[in-house]
Amino acid sequence: MLQNDLILRTLRGEATERVPVWMMRQAGRYLPEYMVLREKYGFFERCQTPELAAAITLQPVDIIGVDAAILFSDILVVPQAMGLEVRLIESKGPVLPNPILTTADLQRVCVPDVEETLGYVFSAIRLIKEQLNNRVPLIGFAGAPWTLLCYMVEGKGSKTFDKAKQFCYTQPLLAHTLLQMITDTTIAYLKAQAKAGADILQIFDSWGGLLSPNDFETYSLQYIRQIVAATKDIVPTIIFAKGAWQSLDQMAQTGAAGLGIDWCIKPSFARQLAGANITLQGNFDPAKLLAPIPVIQQEVTQMLNEFGNGNYIANLGHGILPNVPVDHAKAFVDTVKQWQPNVA
Numbered sequence: 001m002l003q004n005d006l007i008l009r010t011l012r013g014e015a016t017e018r019v020p021v022w023m024m025r026q027a028g029r030y031l032p033e034y035m036v037l038r039e040k041y042g043f044f045e046r047c048q049t050p051e052l053a054a055a056i057t058l059q060p061v062d063i064i065g066v067d068a069a070i071l072f073s074d075i076l077v078v079p080q081a082m083g084l085e086v087r088l089i090e091s092k093g094p095v096l097p098n099p100i101l102t103t104a105d106l107q108r109v110c111v112p113d114v115e116e117t118l119g120y121v122f123s124a125i126r127l128i129k130e131q132l133n134n135r136v137p138l139i140g141f142a143g144a145p146w147t148l149l150c151y152m153v154e155g156k157g158s159k160t161f162d163k164a165k166q167f168c169y170t171q172p173l174l175a176h177t178l179l180q181m182i183t184d185t186t187i188a189y190l191k192a193q194a195k196a197g198a199d200i201l202q203i204f205d206s207w208g209g210l211l212s213p214n215d216f217e218t219y220s221l222q223y224i225r226q227i228v229a230a231t232k233d234i235v236p237t238i239i240f241a242k243g244a245w246q247s248l249d250q251m252a253q254t255g256a257a258g259l260g261i262d263w264c265i266k267p268s269f270a271r272q273l274a275g276a277n278i279t280l281q282g283n284f285d286p287a288k289l290l291a292p293i294p295v296i297q298q299e300v301t302q303m304l305n306e307f308g309n310g311n312y313i314a315n316l317g318h319g320i321l322p323n324v325p326v327d328h329a330k331a332f333v334d335t336v337k338q339w340q341p342n343v344a
């Protein structure tokens with residue numbers, strides 16, 4: 001039924017006419033059309049109003065020509081639904097004024113009924129699916145439990161998330177109780193996204209790379225594994241654990257259809273670690289989109305040559321930056337669309 005199902009076929013391991021492409025954070029501040037809506041409405045107002053979320057979700061499909069839409073929302077709507085206050089402060093990022101630090105604090109969060117607390121997301125998905133009218137698939141998403149714990153404990157962004165780590169390393173039982181609550185909420189949330197119409201799900205573990213391989217298993221992967229197990233037979237699931245390349249092998253064994261990788265690992269090495277059968281997604285340095293267009297074209301071509309055709313979705317290695325010119329983002333996408341594999 002979908003007119004463009006390149007990404008879905010790639011995630012199933014099928015051959016496609018060309019490499020599919022989308023960009024993490026493709027709906028955002030680099031688009032003037034987004035800035036117009038950003039001036040009129042608050043961030044969570046944009047997330048909670050299905051008409052606004054739908055309009056923003058469709059912008060990069062119409063303007064840039066990507067092969068998938070990704071729901072406009074945020075990973076922090078889950079901590080919000082669990083009972084925590086989350087604010088988004090301009091030029092500062094997310095702030096959670098009352099973070100979880102003690103057993104008593106845990107009383108303030110719950111595993112909510114997702115229809116009651118996050119129903120606006122499912123309404124947005126249904127509206128987006130209507131407006132997309134089968135042009136491209138819709139990607140739903142959630143934060144990985146570890147990355148959500150980082151914000152729920154630290155209370156704000158951080159380079160090291162040492163308070164979140166201290167919480168885990170000094171109160172492991174409490175940490176695991178919280179991680180399991182986030183996991184249970186996320187499973188219900190993602191299943192409902194798929195039911196509302198999401199064709200693909202991506203799990204964002206933005207801070208997975210802060211953990212040692214053993215701690216990644218303990219505090220992150222064992223929970224991601226539960227989420228993938230619960231969703232993989234409904235829709236294909238992609239795990240993006242930034243910086244956690246050391247665990248690509250273990251991530252490949254979760255049953256995920258795809259693995260996102262960042263720009264700090266060579267495509268050939270990522271392939272060697274992940275194995276031949278899983279789809280890889282990435283890994284252009286988002287800051288390289290600030291380079292002149294001919295440099296972007298040359299480096300994207302090199303990236304495509306290294307990944308090769310098949311089992312591969314072109315993307316950035318992390319979210320697009322707000323200061324990227326729109327024609328540079330378009331050059332990235334167009335270079336992927338025009339690339340032809342060198343078949344000797």
Ligand code: CP3
Nearest residue numbers: 024025026027028070071072073074075093094204206319
């Ligand atoms: O990809 C998309 O276009 C879909 C929408 C999307 C947003 N956030 C919108 C957003 C997605 C998938 C996210 C995920 C997200 N949110 C992550 C994981 C991915 C990543 O980039 O690592 C994280 C860690 C967050 C938490 C978050 N939300 C931060 C740290 C910030 C502030 C930093 C920033 O980029 O401004 C946000 C705000 C946010 N989420 C914006 C957008 C478009 C910017 C809001 C604005 O100023 O208009």
